[in-house]
Amino acid sequence: MDVSEQTAHGIAERAKFREMKEGTKEDWAIIGGEYREFAKGLPDRVLEHLKLLDGDFGGFPVCRLEHSLQTATRAHRDGRSEQYVVMALLHDIGDTLGSYNHPEVGASIIKPFVTEEIHWICQNHGAFQGYYYFHFLGMDQNAREKFRDNPHFEACREFCEKYDQAAFDPDYESEPLEFFEPMVRRVMEKPLASMYKAALESEAA
Numbered sequence: 001m002d003v004s005e006q007t008a009h010g011i012a013e014r015a016k017f018r019e020m021k022e023g024t025k026e027d028w029a030i031i032g033g034e035y036r037e038f039a040k041g042l043p044d045r046v047l048e049h050l051k052l053l054d055g056d057f058g059g060f061p062v063c064r065l066e067h068s069l070q071t072a073t074r075a076h077r078d079g080r081s082e083q084y085v086v087m088a089l090l091h092d093i094g095d096t097l098g099s100y101n102h103p104e105v106g107a108s109i110i111k112p113f114v115t116e117e118i119h120w121i122c123q124n125h126g127a128f129q130g131y132y133y134f135h136f137l138g139m140d141q142n143a144r145e146k147f148r149d150n151p152h153f154e155a156c157r158e159f160c161e162k163y164d165q166a167a168f169d170p171d172y173e174s175e176p177l178e179f180f181e182p183m184v185r186r187v188m189e190k191p192l193a194s195m196y197k198a199a200l201e202s203e204a205a
């Protein structure tokens with residue numbers, strides 16, 4: 001296999017180790033520099049992935065991208081914060097790869113950039129959304145009750161009631177994805193918390 005790679009910046013440098021335990025400071029300076037550049041592309045990757053929901057109806061009256069845009073538009077027009085609106089936009093982004101646990105996928109993506117409550121809403125919206133349909137599928141409509149004592153219960157109930165369960169109207173005029181792009185970029189510009197924070201902040205050697 002080639003050890004070098006032609007990139008826009010010339011020949012890419014690569015670490016020399018074959019096992020991580022052979023790694024050196026120089027190796028990690030290379031990887032750290034690449035990581036910082038790669039991390040900056042997160043909003044682009046997220047927005048591209050969100051587009052995979054376009055045209056995916058799954059039997060619903062609107063496709064999953066329109067549902068996402070409509071949820072975010074409703075939250076935005078109701079005066080919610082950018083973090084909240086971005087969560088609303090991305091709350092179902094996990095439908096593609098998390099077919100059995102999609103709320104957790106979206107929640108993990110936004111976790112470094114939002115408050116604990118906004119993260120919690122995304123992570124648990126599935127059970128709360130179920131209030132509107134679980135009983136039609138032989139499931140427990142009140143599955144959300146297991147969270148009744150959680151401080152974020154009301155916030156999650158409100159998200160589903162006002163925005164998520166309400167966002168299936170084919171006649172609603174949602175904002176386009178481009179409208180939300182600057183918000184996604186601003187919210188994802190810098191993590192509020194990440195186990196890799198120090199590496200992100202250190203200068204490339």
Ligand SMILES: [Fe+2]
Nearest residue numbers: 091092125126
């Ligand atoms: Fe969902």
Ligand SMILES: [Fe+2]
Nearest residue numbers: 067091092164
């Ligand atoms: Fe949803």
